Amino acid sequence: MIAELGHFALILALVVAVVQGTVPLIGAQTRSAAWIAVARPAANAQFAFVAIAFAALTYSFVVSDFSVLAVAKNSHTLKPLMYKITGVWGNHEGSLLLWILILTLFGAAVAWFGTNLPPGLRARVLAVQSLIGVGFLSFILWTSNPFERVLEVPFEGNGLNPLLQDPGLAFHPPFLYLGYVGFSMAFSFAVAALIEGRVDPAWARWVRPWTLAAWTFLTIGIVLGSWWAYYELGWGGFWFWDPVENASFMPWLAGTALLHSAVVVERRDTLKSWTILLAILTFSLSLLGTFIVRSGILTSVHAFATDPERGYFILGFLVLVIGGSLILYAVRAPLLKSGGLFAPVSREGALVLNNLLLATATATVLLGTLYPLMLDLFTGKKVSVGGPFFEATFFPIMAPLLAAAVFGPMLPWKRGDLMGAFQRLRVAFFVSAGIALAVWAFVSGSSWLSTLGIALGAWLVAGSFASLAERIKLLRAPLTDSLSRAINMPRAAWGMTLAHTGLGIFLLGGTIMLTWQTESIQVMRPGETVTVAGYELTFQGVGNIPGPNYMAERALFSVSRNGEPFTNLLPEKRAYVSSSMATTEAGIKATWAGDLYAVIGDADGKGGWATRFFFKPFVHWMWIGASVMVLGGVVSLTDRRHRVGAPAQRRKTAIGPGQAPAPQMAGE
Amino acid sequence: MQALVRLWTGAIVALMMGFSVAAHAQVVTEIIDPPLEDPVLEARAQAVHKLIRCLVCQNQSIHDSNAGLARDLRIIVRDRIAAGDTNDQAIQYLVDRYGDWVLLKPPLKASTIVLWLGPFLILLLAGWFAWAYFRAAPSQVAKAVPLTEEEQRRLAELLDPEA
Amino acid sequence: MRPMAYMPPVMFAIVAVALALGLLIVKPKEIPSALIGQPVPEFDLPSVVGTPHGFSNADLIGNVSIVNVFASWCLPCRAEHPLWVEVGEGGLVPVYGLNYKDSQENASKWLADFGDPYTSIGADLNGRVGVDFGVYGVPETFVIDGQGFIQLKFIGPIDRFALENEILPMVQELQALMVAEGAE
Secondary structure (H helix, E strand, O other): OHHHHHHHHHHHHHHHHHHHHHHHHHHHHHOOHHHHOOHHHHHHHHHHHHHHHHHHHHHHHHOOOOOEHHHHHHOOOOOOHHHHHHHHHOOHHHHHHHHHHHHHHHHHHHHHHHHHOOHHHHHHHHHHHHHHHHHHHHHHHHHOOOOOEOOOOOOOOOOOOHHHOOHHHHHHHHHHHHHHHHHHHHHHHHHHHHHHOOOOHHHHHHHHHHHHHHHHHHHHHHHHHHHHHHHHOOOOOOOOOOHHHHHHHHHHHHHHHHHHHHHHHHHHOOOHHHHHHHHHHHHHHHHHHHHHHHHOOOOOOOOOOOOHHHHHHHHHHHHHHHHHHHHHHHHHHHHOOOOOOOOOOOHHHHHHHHHHHHHHHHHHHHHHHHHHHHHHHHHOOOOOOOHHHHHHHHHHHHHHHHHHHOOHHHOOOOOOOHHHHHHHOHHHHHHHHHHHHHHHHHOOOOOHHHHHHHHHHHHHHHHHHHHHHHHOOOOOOOHHHHHHHHHHOOHHHHHHHHHHHHHHHHHHHHHHHHHHOEEEEEEEOOOOEEEEOOEEEEEEEEEEEEOOOEEEEEEEEEEEEOOEEEEEEOOEEEEEOOOOOEEEEOEEEEOOOEEEEEEEEEEOOOOOEEEEEEEEEOHHHHHHHHHHHHHHHHHHHOOHHHHOOOOOOOOOOOOOOOOOOOOOOOOO | OHHHHHHHHHHHHHHHHHHHHHHHHHOOOOOOOOOOOOHHHHHHHHHHHOOEEOOOOOOOEOOOOOOHHHHHHHHHHHHHHHOOOOHHHHHHHHHHHHOHHHEOOOOOOHHHHHHHHHHHHHHHHHHHHHHHHHHHOOOOOOOOOOOOHHHHHHHHHHHOOOO | OOHHHHHHHHHHHHHHHHHHHHHHHOOOOOOOOOOOOOEOOOOEEOOOOOOOOOEEHHHHOOOOEEEEEEOOOOHHHHHHHHHHHHHHHHOOOOEEEEEEOOOHHHHHHHHHHHOOOOOOEEEEOOOHHHHHHOOOOOOEEEEEOOOOEEEEEEEOOOOHHHHHHHHHHHHHHHHHHHHHHHHO
16 A cells, blocks of 8 residues: 555656646746746655655565565565665665655755745756656656565565675665765756856856755765775775776766866856856766666676666666757857956966866766777677776876866966965975875885875875965964954865865875785684784684674684784674675774774685785775865855855945945855 | 504594595685795786786676685686796786686777777867867956056046046 | 857767667677687596596597586576587587586586486586686586687577577588588
8 A cells, every 4th residue: 555655656746747847947938927936836746745655665665565576676574674774775666766856855955945046047947857857757657666566475575685784885875866866956057057048157156055065975975885895895995996886986076077167157257168068967977877877788796687678768868868958058058158268377277177187087987987888889899997997097187186276276366376376385395295205215115106195195185274374364464363264264165175185185095005005815723823014813713693684604803912912803704594695794993003904704624714804004094084075065065155146136226425335245 | 452443443534534535625626725935926926816807706806806716717827927927928828718808907909099098088188178268268368458548537537526 | 059069969979879789789797708719728627427438628629519517506507407408319419518616426416317418528626627718607608610619609508599599500500511621
């Protein structure tokens, strides 16, 4: 009954979406206030219906209603409650329902919080958003219905992939979807602006918070996935350039570029045509990612069970949405007149460089991801493009970007002076060069690559601090003056400082960890000791420990340092009840200097066990750096200017002598 | 009598051990492939391991993978290097049998030249676009043009209407 | 009407066509054999317990033959095995077995239970011969021509469709070629 309610709610949502996708658009064109006014309640209704459907599916999972096919295929009564709930989106149908839930959530959010938008634009934005929804709801209802029933109800479900029964991984999809579905908002704004034929600085100001929110969520989603891979997969790797990872990384790169170019549109009324194109492309990359995961066209550990029919449907949808919006762009782009001019060396110039390099990086990742397919199609040859390709191409493109990122905030708008900016950055330069050279000279195992990584990371941190100091006139004005400047500094500026600093910290952590990690692989018998990075690990033995829906072989390693007992590590190998897959759980001890990481492998039948130990220095800096970046995004979102949009109506009084004009809207 | 018992016991133990050893000898896969004795050779072998794709895993090298095939390939690489192959020859041994797909880093050949040159070309293309954009914009950016006398007079008038 | 602005939709169209074709054609999990047209590797394997003789590359010269890589622990091998029993009984082409990383006991028991269509079987205990053939999973099937060159590799369990449309036609073609060359 509940499942049928959910199904019906989805159908209603589709009907509302069709209405919402057409009526407000026509209304905006014909300037009919009544038709425009349909947009907001329709957006709310659409979200409400999808939410009901999502709740219905969640209920079915929670009570283990195996008459629902999705539940029977993907759940199990023995699963802990949290994983029953997160299992809702751990399969193709349920994850699509999550997708559309977030799509309609963003639409409803614009309806609630977008009160400062001109009604015509808002109507168009909601209409475009809704048209995307029509596509997805149709896809769900026609090919991937989560509420399909099973005629012979099984007693027990097929269980879930044990890899997904993990907190990090269970929450990774919702954040990812909030991210790249969130970019649908920027897309809708862009298409709405093209339909209107007008992009002005106000448009950029309205788009920015939605793009920032999506970007922040996507960053969280990607980092959660990496962090999970690090502690779960047994060798501490955190990024594999797997096609589906790339599919989430490309929208992130493009979204970062979009955030930066939108600033130029907002402040200088230029780069409009490019920014619109970028907004369309960012969401297009998200859609492409969806296609890649679900169509079976590329192999990936992330891929859901595939079905060619679904692949064709998604591809058709892609052609309509992306092709349609790009054609609209081609036709309407000439209408977007450029505003301010600027010299190549200026803040705008730096942001153009940012976009240039990020766009190249995105295209490079796209090339590497799709190349095996293209080559196979055109020549029948198979080649695999793995990590080494991306490392050889992506990092050389990003390195100049990271170096330039520090200059950007130091340059004024319109026309700047590179030497002058460098003068102001010289302290930061010497600090970062000094640190890098010191490490190279005194720490063995340094290479030119590690030195460069450390130099860039330190440069980002020191340079961001230098920018901040410059802005609040630290050491040039009295301290109280600096303090008040800091407090009154726009939050977006704080956000930028935090984001760039976080990136630097991440880079430092990653460079150090990858360069100086130590690894030790051997067969051990109980009682034997191995030394790794100054820690003595003694193997005490393996016991069988039952879990809620698995049986684990848990090993005990007692760790001491210089003879003093330090900790115990308890890595496991788990065999799950309802799946033939086994998982390994690493035993990790986090210390200030890094992670001590132990993995238990197979028994050799002669009393020995395969063991693998790592010491990963400074790995926490990666997670901390990423968190600081996310914090930067959140702080930026709270900037007052994002809540203030269209100028309030000013009283039309003549300005006589001695009379001050009515106060202008606060802004820059 | 005691000696006989001991003989029997010994025989039974030997028989059982023989069985267990025989049973394990049937499947000759080691759970951890032992490293080479020579640390220099072992380091070379591991460097090669990191470049070879595990064919039954997703995006892992045979160095990182626990799969049976990965183990077998690791042992083969070690055998080749111990037998005197260079790193490239050991890699070629596997490529001869499995094709280019076994390499994580796509080789530079005619079929992959677009892949390897691609990023560089894209960068050039993007740079050209940006440069063309700057060329299109007039170069008199923010060059201050002095006001004419007429304009100066009007300006003064606007600023101070009483004068 | 700026022609440059039409570049994005045009480029997307190319990608979309490629993706559509990709859906139709590409089988991403299959790696084609690097050994097509190459001679079979040299090997000489002992027999599986209970079968009369072992299997070496010399056996593959002189007749068109099929080499089927299988193991008792492999479930899809069990699924395809009845078809091989049929082929073995048909007598059209000799089928040789490569028992991959299996225990001798389990293999002979499996054959006793499910049938033994193989002219002879080689016990590849550590999988090295498999690696020489470019095997990366089980089951896999090779068609070898009269001179001992590998002409076809089929990945995964065969079904009747594959047998009748890919494997047997290739066998018949190679056999016809042999007859034609023998007549010269």
